[in-house]
Amino acid sequence: MKYPKDLQLSLLKEMIRIRFCEERFVDPIINGEIKCPVHLYSGQEAIAVGICKNLNKTDYVFGCHRSHGHFLAKGGSMKELVSEVFCRENGCSHGRGGSMHLIDPENGFLGSAPIVGGTISLALGAALASKIRNDKRVVISFFGDGATGEGTLMESLNFAAIKKLPIVFVCENNFYSTHMPIKSIRVDAPIIHLAQAFNIESVQIDGNNVLEVYELTKRLIEICRNDEGPVFIETLTYRQRGHVGPDDNIQGQHTDIRPKEEIKNWIEKDPIMVLKKYLSETYIDIDSEIIKIENEVSKEVDEAFNYAINSNKPKQEELLRYVFK
Amino acid sequence: MSLNRKLKYSLAINEAINQAMEKDESVFLIGQGVESPWYVGNTCLGLIEKYGRERVIDTPVSENAITGAAVGAAIAGMKPIIVHPRFDFLLYACDPIINEAANWNYMNGGRLSVPVVFWPIINRGGEQAAQHSQALQAIFAHIPGLKILAPSNAYDAKGLMISSIFDPNPVIFVDDRWLYNTEEIVPENFYDVPIGKANIISEGTDLTLISYSFMITQCKKAIEELKNRYSIELIDLRTIKPIDIETIKKSVNKTGKVVVVDATWKSFGVSSEIVALINDYCFSSLKTSVKRVTLPDCPAPAASTLEEVYYPDYKNIINTINEILL
Numbered sequence: 136m137k138y139p140k141d142l143q144l145s146l147l148k149e150m151i152r153i154r155f156c157e158e159r160f161v162d163p164i165i166n167g168e169i170k171c172p173v174h175l176y177s178g179q180e181a182i183a184v185g186i187c188k189n190l191n192k193t194d195y196v197f198g199c200h201r202s203h204g205h206f207l208a209k210g211g212s213m214k215e216l217v218s219e220v221f222c223r224e225n226g227c228s229h230g231r232g233g234s235m236h237l238i239d240p241e242n243g244f245l246g247s248a249p250i251v252g253g254t255i256s257l258a259l260g261a262a263l264a265s266k267i268r269n270d271k272r273v274v275i276s277f278f279g280d281g282a283t284g285e286g287t288l289m290e291s292l293n294f295a296a297i298k299k300l301p302i303v304f305v306c307e308n309n310f311y312s313t314h315m316p317i318k319s320i321r322v323d324a325p326i327i328h329l330a331q332a333f334n335i336e337s338v339q340i341d342g343n344n345v346l347e348v349y350e351l352t353k354r355l356i357e358i359c360r361n362d363e364g365p366v367f368i369e370t371l372t373y374r375q376r377g378h379v380g381p382d383d384n385i386q387g388q389h390t391d392i393r394p395k396e397e398i399k400n401w402i403e404k405d406p407i408m409v410l411k412k413y414l415s416e417t418y419i420d421i422d423s424e425i426i427k428i429e430n431e432v433s434k435e436v437d438e439a440f441n442y443a444i445n446s447n448k449p450k451q452e453e454l455l456r457y458v459f460k
Numbered sequence: 461m462s463l464n465r466k467l468k469y470s471l472a473i474n475e476a477i478n479q480a481m482e483k484d485e486s487v488f489l490i491g492q493g494v495e496s497p498w499y500v501g502n503t504c505l506g507l508i509e510k511y512g513r514e515r516v517i518d519t520p521v522s523e524n525a526i527t528g529a530a531v532g533a534a535i536a537g538m539k540p541i542i543v544h545p546r547f548d549f550l551l552y553a554c555d556p557i558i559n560e561a562a563n564w565n566y567m568n569g570g571r572l573s574v575p576v577v578f579w580p581i582i583n584r585g586g587e588q589a590a591q592h593s594q595a596l597q598a599i600f601a602h603i604p605g606l607k608i609l610a611p612s613n614a615y616d617a618k619g620l621m622i623s624s625i626f627d628p629n630p631v632i633f634v635d636d637r638w639l640y641n642t643e644e645i646v647p648e649n650f651y652d653v654p655i656g657k658a659n660i661i662s663e664g665t666d667l668t669l670i671s672y673s674f675m676i677t678q679c680k681k682a683i684e685e686l687k688n689r690y691s692i693e694l695i696d697l698r699t700i701k702p703i704d705i706e707t708i709k710k711s712v713n714k715t716g717k718v719v720v721v722d723a724t725w726k727s728f729g730v731s732s733e734i735v736a737l738i739n740d741y742c743f744s745s746l747k748t749s750v751k752r753v754t755l756p757d758c759p760a761p762a763a764s765t766l767e768e769v770y771y772p773d774y775k776n777i778i779n780t781i782n783e784i785l786l
Contacts, residue, residue, distance in 0.1 A: 197532070226569070229569030230569070231566055231568070232567045232568055232569065236567040238571045238572060245535050245572065246535065246568060248567075250560070253528075253560060254532075254560075255525075255528070256524065256526075256529050256531070257531055257532030257560060258532060259528065259529045260528060260531060260535070261532045261535065263517075263533050264536040264537060264538045267488060268538075286524065287524045287555070290520075290522035291525040291528070293522065293525075294519065294526065457566045459565065459573075459605065459607075459629045460570065460573035460628040460629055
């Protein structure tokens with residue numbers, strides 16, 4: 136590949152930040168310190184990181200229910216993220232949102248929300264705002280394969296195509312809509328066919344290869360920036376954890392119906408391992424640099440969790456704050 | 461500039477939007493039918509010519525995504541107005557209105573508010589039946605985070621539309637097509653009518669009549685018919701939520717007798733809430749139980765014979781007042 140080592144290492148570091156942070160949530164979820172529903176992003180890091188690396192700070196991103204990775208990749212503070220998941224006052228949403236309502240306007244992360252497909256049209260509107268103001272911002276809409284069952288996606292694709300809006304629709308296809316395998320919720324046809332029906336340039340890619348994601352989206356984001364959008368990306372990937380929580384263990388009942396063999400095959404395609412392996416094969420002595428990165432990230436995660444755990448929950452007398460501006 | 465310029469209600473809305481768009485480039489209008497008077501009457505007259513299709517956007521019939529787009533544009537710093545020429549069709553957009561816009565500021569800890577105007581138009585009567593005539597404001601008044609306004613005349617229509625557009629929160633501007641041809645003196649300058657402030661249209665001591673939107677015209681007519689017999693105070697709410705409880709309290713404490721007039725369904729509606737508030741705040745002042753004039757709990761019928769008994773008018777109001785005061 137033709138990318139400089141520094142760039143590749145920074146992609147690796149961003150993925151490791153997300154992974155280490157996500158995995159650190161596992162224990163507090165299991166022991167009940169974290170109660171809000173948490174949808175971990177482990178296994179899908181290459182998508183958020185590969186895409187957001189191509190964005191300007193002023194570009195906009197909307198997330199979904201599984202958006203810790205999107206938030207971090209767009210530049211959100213890990214301390215604010217972790218604090219929010221612990222529902223602390225100094226979380227990014229001041230403890231009013233929890234894991235599913237992340238926001239960071241200063242970095243263009245305009246919000247995430249768990250109504251499936253609910254933020255797609257919001258991203259559409261941010262793209263419309265960009266078009267009206269002609270400020271050349273590009274908007275990323277992240278959603279999962281489950282959202283392909285929502286009518287608002289079809290409406291949004293149509294309107295974006297009619298108005299040539301600068302929006303990248305990113306469908307992270309992890310093959311499961313909560314407990315439903317994709318074959319039981321969709322006809323057996325590629326998701327990109329949906330967008331192609333609206334004459335939208337649509338590409339299906341390996342969502343576990345960060346360099347492929349980076350390279351492809353660089354081109355597609357430029358298309359949007361040149362007023363020739365929208366575009367649609369389907370990224371094939373897999374969540375290594377449960378739909379919600381570490382292992383879909385609901386009141387002692389294990390509800391993850393995914394075949395063990397399938398999980399094993401995907402873990403072998405772990406996006407961080409894929410990049411590490413490539414780097415090791417390409418550069419001599421890279422291992423020490425990777426260890427250095429991992430140590431740095433571990434420290435950052437330690438600090439973020441300590442900060443969150445030692446912070447206060449919102450005050451009861453401030454229950455009604457923020458109903459209106 | 462004429463001080464006594466009369467303007468039709470529909471043109472007062474038009475003037476409000478025009479002046480707001482002129483004043484602030486982030487204001488834009490979107491929705492199905494903005495190019496067609498068949499949908500929106502005179503309210504959008506001349507706007508495309510003046511501001512172009514970039515800021516006056518007619519759309520496919522996709523209420524969910526288009527309303528969501530208005531919400532998303534507001535989140536991204538614009539001040540959109542999204543019109544729904546029939547309130548009934550806005551139900552497709554409950555997710556962006558209720559789940560997203562109403563909650564956004566709260567669930568994100570006040571980091572980003574949503575300055576969007578949802579503008580549904582009620583189209584009563586005309587044998588249009590159940591899906592072209594519904595007045596659904598009570599559903600939305602139930603939701604925290606939404607403000608609900610409903611003008612009864614051209615002056616308020618202009619001022620409240622301007623307030624809606626420049627309020628930093630999501631506002632539902634409930635519009636009634638039966639008011640479109642009414643006229644009032646409307647100043648030509650840019651002005652607002654404050655949100656959350658009711659208007660005492662006429663003062664009185666025998667009974668308080670509380671209403672809003674089109675039914676104010678019927679209340680006025682009833683008062684006119686009864687003017688030699690009773691002294692009736694008429695409160696035009698102008699804002700359904702946040703409701704002006706102080707004005708209601710003051711009046712009810714004076715008269716002790718109340719009729720609430722609300723052209724939506726009786727059960728769990730705007731009138732129910734007003735009765736509950738009077739119970740909360742004015743119980744000891746009441747001389748008799750509060751009475752209501754509302755729609756019956758029945759979908760809108762088509763046949764004009766049925767419409768005549770379905771929609772209340774000034775005669776129902778007179779009868780109800782007489783039940784208390786005779």
